[in-house]
Amino acid sequence: MKLLFELNGVPQYLDVEPGERLLRLLRRLGMKSVKEGCGTGDCGACTVLVDGRAVRSCLMVAPQVQGRRVLTLEGLGSVDDPHPLQQAFLDAGAVQCGFCTPGMILVAYELLQGNDDPSPEDVRKAIAGNLCRCTGYVKIADAVLLAARWKQEGKWR
Ligand code: FES
Ligand code: FES
Structure with a gap:
């Protein structure tokens, strides 16, 4: 079937199998930030935003995003131009192996x-609902609070 949706602000029109998982489709499209941990909806590593809401892409089939907006970490910022939220994770030391970080x-x-x-x-x-094997969550929470402060200070784009 043909699928039309928006990925990180760019329209996509392509063939998908009706049962193809969104996780597989996104990785097929080069979105390597979308990780497969458990594959059963338990770890959150595959999280993406669909119309602004967090979903587990391992539990969705691709046709469910027909006509919708999907955001992955690639759409937020890059290594050269990180979003302030990404920078906060770096500054707070909230990234270790990084597998859970995009979600x-x-x-x-x-x-x-x-x-x-x-x-x-x-x-x-x-x-x-997002599992991290490395950080103990304290630094992740610190990073989110730091990013919130930057947002209040108008430092978000
Ligand atoms: S891969 Fe673990 S929730 Fe999707
Ligand atoms: S799982 Fe390694 S940083 Fe979270």
């Missing part, structure tokens, strides 16, 4: 889109 950043982005001044509890709740 963590995207759930944090969703949170901060709707809440400029989250409490530590808000942050803990937002990231609760």
